Amino acid sequence: MFKQKHIVSMRDLTRDDVDFVLDYAEKMMPCAKAGVRLLQSRILALLFFEPSTRTQLSFDSAMKRLGGSTLSLTSEESSVLKGETLADTIKVVGEYADAIVLRHPREGAARMASEISSVPIINGGDGAGHHPTQTLLDLFTIKKESHLHDLDIALLGDLRYGRTAHSLVYALNMYDANITLVAPEGLQMPKHIVSTLDSVRLTEDIDEVIRDVDVLYVTRIQKERFPDPNEYLRVAKSYRITLPVLEGVRDNLIIMHPLPRVDEIAQEVDQTKYAKYFKQAFYGIPVRMALLAILLNGAT
Amino acid sequence: MIPDKDKEELRVRSIRNGSVIDHITAGNALNVLRILGITGISTAIVSVVMNVPSKRLAFGRKDIVKIEDRELVPAEVDKIALIAPQATINIIRDYEVVQKKLVVLPDLITHVVRCPNLNCISNSAEPIYSKFRVLDSFVLRCSYCESIIDSDIATYLI
Numbered sequence: 001m002f003k004q005k006h007i008v009s010m011r012d013l014t015r016d017d018v019d020f021v022l023d024y025a026e027k028m029m030p031c032a033k034a035g036v037r038l039l040q041s042r043i044l045a046l047l048f049f050e051p052s053t054r055t056q057l058s059f060d061s062a063m064k065r066l067g068g069s070t071l072s073l074t075s076e077e078s079s080v081l082k083g084e085t086l087a088d089t090i091k092v093v094g095e096y097a098d099a100i101v102l103r104h105p106r107e108g109a110a111r112m113a114s115e116i117s118s119v120p121i122i123n124g125g126d127g128a129g130h131h132p133t134q135t136l137l138d139l140f141t142i143k144k145e146s147h148l149h150d151l152d153i154a155l156l157g158d159l160r161y162g163r164t165a166h167s168l169v170y171a172l173n174m175y176d177a178n179i180t181l182v183a184p185e186g187l188q189m190p191k192h193i194v195s196t197l198d199s200v201r202l203t204e205d206i207d208e209v210i211r212d213v214d215v216l217y218v219t220r221i222q223k224e225r226f227p228d229p230n231e232y233l234r235v236a237k238s239y240r241i242t243l244p245v246l247e248g249v250r251d252n253l254i255i256m257h258p259l260p261r262v263d264e265i266a267q268e269v270d271q272t273k274y275a276k277y278f279k280q281a282f283y284g285i286p287v288r289m290a291l292l293a294i295l296l297n298g299a300t
Numbered sequence: 301m302i303p304d305k306d307k308e309e310l311r312v313r314s315i316r317n318g319s320v321i322d323h324i325t326a327g328n329a330l331n332v333l334r335i336l337g338i339t340g341i342s343t344a345i346v347s348v349v350m351n352v353p354s355k356r357l358a359f360g361r362k363d364i365v366k367i368e369d370r371e372l373v374p375a376e377v378d379k380i381a382l383i384a385p386q387a388t389i390n391i392i393r394d395y396e397v398v399q400k401k402l403v404v405l406p407d408l409i410t411h412v413v414r415c416p417n418l419n420c421i422s423n424s425a426e427p428i429y430s431k432f433r434v435l436d437s438f439v440l441r442c443s444y445c446e447s448i449i450d451s452d453i454a455t456y457l458i
Binding site for chain 2 (some may be wrong): 009011085086087104106108109111112115126127128130
């Protein structure tokens with residue numbers, strides 16, 4: 001039984017909760033394109049105080065596929081510009097909508113919103129903090145395209161600042177995955193997260209692990225993290241996934257990426273059977289439909 | 301020459317009514333005052349003794365704070381555990397110890413330390429107080445942004 005009222009952090013969810021959402025998402029699969037009238041006359045507010053393409057559009061799409069409708073607000077058009085606190089905005093919007101998706105530049109914003117909101121809050125990303133619906137759709141992708149049981153996975157790129165990577169390893173640990181973290185010096189995953197993982201290996205060399213994993217999860221390395229542009233170019237090149245890098249990988253390897261990508265995965269890889277990142281983006285719809293149906297209709 | 305016993309008494313005079321916080325980790329007496337909201341403008345009579353010999357504490361040194369005419373309540377006592385987990389609190393009435401308390405680490409502390417993450421919502425103009433889950437002695441996790449404080453807690457005291 002799913003007891004959460006809000007979706008703020010993966011830390012709030014038990015393995016049973018996650019399994020429940022993934023099973024529900026599976027039920028939503030046939031409806032993700034055809035639609036189903038589960039949330040007729042219900043309204044979802046999309047409060048995005050930071051730009052987002054995929055998260056905002058996919059929640060919008062998910063709610064409409066369920067027969068509901070959406071209200072959108074961005075910081076440029078909100079009364080935040082007049083000095084209103086987020087707390088007040090949440091209280092007011094809770095009077096207009098049945099649930100709120102919140103993206104905010106400050107870490108912990110969704111947690112605060114969940115403490116004061118009368119309607120369910122779904123964290124659509126809070127600063128460098130959490131993005132739990134991304135993690136759930138990542139898990140769903142792994143379940144659909146690979147397997148969650150006895151999984152060998154490598155996460156590659158900026159593991160220090162990348163919020164998707166933090167939430168994902170936390171969740172993968174619930175499934176006893178064998179996790180390899182591949183990151184250049186300075187962008188390695190914070191120790192307080194690594195220390196909570198049961199089976200983890202750290203390396204800087206992708207070549208060392210790429211042939212031993214079922215899933216390769218690639219994240220973007222941001223240029224602004226490097227004081228020296230030449231150092232950035234060197235690191236970015238050594239972490240780029242191209243066809244030669246993929247030689248000798250497991251036949252059933254899947255490559256994932258939360259998107260947007262810049263050039264960390266070469267376009268030529270898109271044509272291979274390994275590339276699942278666009279499929280991954282699609283899985284955001286059934287997963288978010290499942291979450292909305294569970295939070296607004298109750299878990300049954 | 302003044303005998304050693306009398307020297308001790310001169311240093312730490314007994315109080316008639318109030319609270320004596322003993323066995324504070326050496327160097328933390330002023331942080332205890334901060335936690336209790338005792339500032340330079342307080343009118344309370346406060347005695348602070350630092351770096352006196354202690355058999356019980358590591359490094360053989362401790363601090364003591366005596367606050368006259370104020371009996372500490374449990375919520376205040378437990379905050380002290382954050383920086384001085386071995387402290388004891390004696391409540392004094394008419395020169396007698398009427399109650400002896402050990403500090404207990406609380407599960408949750410509100411508005412005691414500030415989040416080290418400047419981008420945390422608790423460091424903004426929102427109408428909320430900082431809130432930390434106490435994971436262990438000297439290890440706190442922000443209830444909002446989940447940042448960890450595992451060293452120098454005293455530097456984050458509000």
